[in-house]
Amino acid sequence: MPEQSSSAVRFEAAVLPHLPAAYNLARWLVRNDQDAEDVVQEAYLRAFKFFGGYRGGESRTWLLTIVRNTCYSWLQRNRSRELTDSIDETHEDAIIDFGNPELRLVQSTDAQMVRAALTELPLEFREVMVMRELEELSYKEIAGIADLPIGTVMSRLARGRKRLHSLLATRMGIETKGGAA
Amino acid sequence: MTCQETGLLMHALADGELDLTKSLEMEAHLRECQSCARAQKEIHGLSNLMKDSSLRFTPSPTFEKRLRSAVRRETKEKPTNAKWWRWSMAAASLAVVVLAAWAIVVILNRPSSDTLVAQEVVSSHVRSLMAQHLTDVPSSDQHTVKPWFDGKLDFSPPVKDLKEQGFELKGGRLDYIDSRPVAALVYQRRQHLINVFVWPAKSGSKSTAQASVSQGYNLIRWTNSGMEWWAISDLNLAELQQFAQLLQS
Numbered sequence: 001m002p003e004q005s006s007s008a009v010r011f012e013a014a015v016l017p018h019l020p021a022a023y024n025l026a027r028w029l030v031r032n033d034q035d036a037e038d039v040v041q042e043a044y045l046r047a048f049k050f051f052g053g054y055r056g057g058e059s060r061t062w063l064l065t066i067v068r069n070t071c072y073s074w075l076q077r078n079r080s081r082e083l084t085d086s087i088d089e090t091h092e093d094a095i096i097d098f099g100n101p102e103l104r105l106v107q108s109t110d111a112q113m114v115r116a117a118l119t120e121l122p123l124e125f126r127e128v129m130v131m132r133e134l135e136e137l138s139y140k141e142i143a144g145i146a147d148l149p150i151g152t153v154m155s156r157l158a159r160g161r162k163r164l165h166s167l168l169a170t171r172m173g174i175e176t177k178g179g180a181a
Numbered sequence: 182m183t184c185q186e187t188g189l190l191m192h193a194l195a196d197g198e199l200d201l202t203k204s205l206e207m208e209a210h211l212r213e214c215q216s217c218a219r220a221q222k223e224i225h226g227l228s229n230l231m232k233d234s235s236l237r238f239t240p241s242p243t244f245e246k247r248l249r250s251a252v253r254r255e256t257k258e259k260p261t262n263a264k265w266w267r268w269s270m271a272a273a274s275l276a277v278v279v280l281a282a283w284a285i286v287v288i289l290n291r292p293s294s295d296t297l298v299a300q301e302v303v304s305s306h307v308r309s310l311m312a313q314h315l316t317d318v319p320s321s322d323q324h325t326v327k328p329w330f331d332g333k334l335d336f337s338p339p340v341k342d343l344k345e346q347g348f349e350l351k352g353g354r355l356d357y358i359d360s361r362p363v364a365a366l367v368y369q370r371r372q373h374l375i376n377v378f379v380w381p382a383k384s385g386s387k388s389t390a391q392a393s394v395s396q397g398y399n400l401i402r403w404t405n406s407g408m409e410w411w412a413i414s415d416l417n418l419a420e421l422q423q424f425a426q427l428l429q430s
Contacts, residue, residue, distance in 0.1 A: 028238070139193070
């Protein structure tokens with residue numbers, strides 16, 4: 001009888017397929033390859049410890065919750081400054097500044113610029129943007145993973161989009177000026 | 182619905198998170214309000230832009246490998262030390278083996294074919310090693326083993342002593358294969374036990390030896406002098422073939 005218990009087999013089958021999602025989220029949260037790998041590995045080992053408490057259901061969101069928590073503990077230990085830049089939840093216009101002539105140019109923005117702009121977003125916005133736009137999770141799933149009310153998910157997403165939009169617009173404005181000069 | 186009310190709902194609409202009523206209200210508003218319609222388009226545009234920018238990071242294959250082995254290591258260390266757990270695991274695996282043996286017997290009730298017989302031979306062989314029931318008549322003397330079958334079978338199996346050739350006769354027992362009682366002769370080559378199953382062939386035809394492998398065991402079957410023969414062992418094929426040759430000669 002090999003030592004590999006049946007729960008270990010079940011665990012591997014449940015969480016290993018979600019490695020791409022886990023890594024992508026961690027990579028966007030800690031913003032560095034090496035750190036993301038460390039965090040994901042730690043998250044997987046933690047996940048195995050908690051696996052007894054996993055009662056079926058969506059294993060992806062279950063795993064991503066642990067990955068996100070592990071990322072936050074890691075940031076707390078290593079880059080606590082990033083966590084203390086808390087955002088103002090109270091008031092910010094969520095509607096995108098439409099009608100700006102530069103915005104139409106967004107369509108031709110190159111991928112590198114979008115990547116850089118998303119990387120610059122504050123953590124709170126970045127994570128909901130990544131979960132929604134890249135992992136295509138629902139508001140409810142995001143709320144579960146990030147332990148937030150759905151309303152907060154919605155407003156962070158709206159404000160994240162607005163910020164990303166204006167970051168891109170600014171960059172393009174700079175580029176345009178640079179090109180003109 | 183006014184432009185002031187649409188703020189967050191604009192995003193929920195783009196994300197497909199609104200219920201039907203709210204969606205219809207929003208869509209009605211977007212048809213009338215050009216600036217909100219443009220904002221909605223911008224949200225979609227931004228989403229598509231993000232999707233098109235290949236923003237996802239993918240784990241490197243080396244990391245994936247490293248992670249797998251880390252998980253393996255972790256999950257292997259974990260099995261609890263509690264004795265009852267080990268015992269229950271042992272009991273569970275025994276139950277699985279018994280169940281598997283039972284399942285095989287059930288499967289073998291289907292119409293017989295060589296494969297099914299081969300499976301039966303393998304099971305009998307395994308059982309004989311497992312259940313401390315290798316022989317009914319433990320003897321290395323062919324003149325003891327052969328008469329023992331008298332009255333127990335409706336045929337008299339040929340029993341050969343091959344000790345000088347390195348295959349020591351260990352004894353015989355009754356077994357049941359292919360829906361009939363058969364003679365099982367046990368030989369030993371060094372540490373390897375060989376079960377030879379013999380029963381009258383159905384056709385009476387003579388066929389040459391055929392070798393096969395099942396569950397890690399080597400099997401050789403042939404028909405000779407009106408008997409169906411099956412030899413099975415964990416012995417290597419070359420030596421088992423030599424053994425089969427000796428029995429046929």
